[in-house]
Amino acid sequence: MADFDTGLHRREANFAALTPIDYLVRTSEVYPHKLAIVHGNIRRTWGETYDRCRRLAVALRQYGVKRNTTVAVMLPNTPEMVEAHFGVPMSGGVLCSLNIRLDTEALIFCLQHGEAKVLLIDSEFLHHLPAIREAMPALYVIQVNDVLGPIVPPSKHSDTDYESLLQSARNLYDWQMPDDEWDAIALNYTSGTTGDPKGVVYHHRGAAINAVSNIIEWNMERHPVYLWTLPMFHCNGWCFPWTVAARAGVNVCLRKFDPKVCFDLIRQEKVTHYCAAPIVHSGLANAPDEVKAGVNHVVKGQIAGAAPPEAVLASMEELGFEITHVYGLTEVYGPSAVCVEHEDWKTLSLQERAAKKARQGVRNMLQAGMMVMNPNTMDIVENDGQDMGEIMFRGNIVMKGYLKNPEATDAAFAGGWFHTGDLAVLDADSYAQIRDRSKDIIISGGENISSIELEDVLYKHTSVLACAIVAVPDEKWGEVPVAFIELKPGARWTEEEVVEYCRANMARFKVPKRVIFQELPKTATSKVQKYELRKKAKEAVAQG
């Protein structure tokens, strides 16, 4: 055998740490005058954006930020949030994007657990500052006065403002690429429906690879116009701040979701791509016709968190939108599975197509593995659409681990795979379809009932805006399903009619035992708060 190793080691010339920072550098080299950011009256190029990111990095380093320093941000989808996705890692620091919907206590938990040294905070959220400063007096607080945010004076609890910070940067070359592609780039706290939030750590390698994976899986050509309907604090916006830079696209910023504002931006800026939770898709699909009218180009949307309901899919297709269903969670950098569509699906009926697209699908090409397995034996389930197991991932789009939580990390990675907690079956074509979150499954009279399956049936009814099925303890059956339904404005549907509809559309034992009409409570990341509904359902059933 020839010696393919000696003298053929890694060196500066033939090895570079993979990092999404380089995507910004390269785009600013090749497209310095191309539009990067749109926000109100702000229109900045990639050259300007690179300059501002360098200033942020340098100023943070002047303050003392270096490798592994946590820099927290509490920002809506503003230009500063895009800049933080580059400027913070370019300082060597780790970006901790806080969920802006959290309460003060939860925010302080994340800041303290993550040992944040710096906080960038939008002027809308200054009311949290007194308590935060009291809990963390050494925190360096930078107030961000977004042009579209509330106009307020400097808080006495902030140390400086963002623009002054950028101005303070001296040597614009004093920023750094990561020494090692395994270095942390971001820290994202899970929403934590039970127990304390966990700090999910991302590394440069994974962020760089997932940013490219987004391009690959979405067939994304150069110069997309990307509308920021998805919060960037959610898995770093599924890594799209880095993807948009890689493709020299436009970030159309958005402080807050509003269907009319979105459609205005879609028409004005010729938006080509967006990602969003189901609730946002419903909001777009159900907007008044006059709001939706006049979009004359193709818009591509990604939906995750739940399958696209048939009615939403139909509305979006009618508008000329192309919707891709993706699947993932914080621990895999956002979606790392995709319901890849096949050419022959185009000939299917809407109903058949929606059924195919409702599935979570297959691994991204750049994710090494996705399997549905029995978590005890690690045996792969049969691809018969029946045999249930847990979805597991392995590969380069899996987190570095949970911060300061070796037990949780080891448990999550048991058997060499990341355990998602989502229960699924495999279809004949080996596409995975979630039947339930482990904790959401309803076991009634020894039969497993998938709450998702029931929700799908309800979503097919034209009166339903949103719905959720939860389990309630029952002496006779063990558990029984209870339905919560949020009706569309003006819709009328009685409990009796719902039960009748369910009986006609599902096995008898699956029919909800109670139906409660109300607006659904949601987590900060737009997931329905089932644990709240479970409490309420229990009370309602107890009251008879």
Add this chain to the structure above:
Amino acid sequence: MADFDTGLHRREANFAALTPIDYLVRTSEVYPHKLAIVHGNIRRTWGETYDRCRRLAVALRQYGVKRNTTVAVMLPNTPEMVEAHFGVPMSGGVLCSLNIRLDTEALIFCLQHGEAKVLLIDSEFLHHLPAIREAMPALYVIQVNDVLGPIVPPSKHSDTDYESLLQSARNLYDWQMPDDEWDAIALNYTSGTTGDPKGVVYHHRGAAINAVSNIIEWNMERHPVYLWTLPMFHCNGWCFPWTVAARAGVNVCLRKFDPKVCFDLIRQEKVTHYCAAPIVHSGLANAPDEVKAGVNHVVKGQIAGAAPPEAVLASMEELGFEITHVYGLTEVYGPSAVCVEHEDWKTLSLQERAAKKARQGVRNMLQAGMMVMNPNTMDIVENDGQDMGEIMFRGNIVMKGYLKNPEATDAAFAGGWFHTGDLAVLDADSYAQIRDRSKDIIISGGENISSIELEDVLYKHTSVLACAIVAVPDEKWGEVPVAFIELKPGARWTEEEVVEYCRANMARFKVPKRVIFQELPKTATSKVQKYELRKKAKEAVAQG
């Protein structure tokens, strides 16, 4: 600072060696029934192709191939050549793709230097076998009887044939992913215009990244139909066997370039992409109109090795072809720079556009660096279109090094950059443009003359099919340029007319001192053999 390292190490769940093998695996999972290979009457799916690649890997392992075993192939662009790009690395072996145009002596040099244990050889090249077997009696020789190749009986110098080998594979799971992404995947010998060929070693990481880079830089959507006009033995077909698998595309195989066959395939198979040397592009552009007629879809071509001449560009654009100019060399896995086109170039005249596109451009997004520098001081040249330096690359799309040649490797990587040997300037937009190969520059009367610049002028003349300018020693001037011109069929142009044309189109001192009309000798990789021409020019000038 929070501890972002302890307990957050690489494990099976969150780290996988980057390798293009996985692209085949994933495509065979998601698109098992989709067309992968077209060749004569052969139409094979990705499922079938994966099966054959596994068989090849397993059979090679049964024979004893393992990590770092060199498996050489001498194959045209056939299905077996595509399969070897997966089957060999899946056995753990290193694929050494021999240039099929080499003479027996050179072939034996490569086989011996690379310590090949196995050779797959197409039945067209069996005449080399007696000498090869004599030189390497232990070599295991597998005869490949391509359906479109010459029909011959089994050679007494071969040990088995390819289909029998595949049949012999037993446990189809006994293949392997690389242990380390830095492991060698391929060995490619440079054409070696001076001295012995050097063995350029590629690793899995670089191959995986460049395969993705091809998608990114070419905006390549899913399911391309890729015509194999570029030899796969040339930088592993610029890594496109792996790219086509990653995109679940179709490999339209081609034993030999022929314009009519190519246009027939373009129409029949709806070819969307191809790569080729300038000579092949000229062949397509200059084909008779009746051969070119009837292509009603967009075809994208990549050209490397020389800028696309204006006339070729014009012909291709007229046909609806979109040509991208890329730049690289064996040491950087084929092209790793691209002349990225800007939207505003579309409004330029053909001449202006051709001038823009004639440049080598900028680094690929996934290549970490490309610079034009003074090789002694490593200072970057001014971006003034005048200051000349050497093009250098650094990053993940740079070879592992030269096999068993630490001196050459160290020299190539001096100063932390790979030295290409190509001399270039940087334009105001920081696009590089080659002025000359270091050894091709002509220094006449103390003035530098760029042979490429002179060739560009000659190419603009309608009579010129191909041309080359070389330096000849001259007592008075040091060196003087001599022109070799291959005229188009039927064209008439005298030496006197050429000189007159040159005087009208370039500085006086640059005008060639002699003009010789003849067919240009080319290397096996279609590069003009300037060293042959230099010898001839010297003789011609000596004779007066």
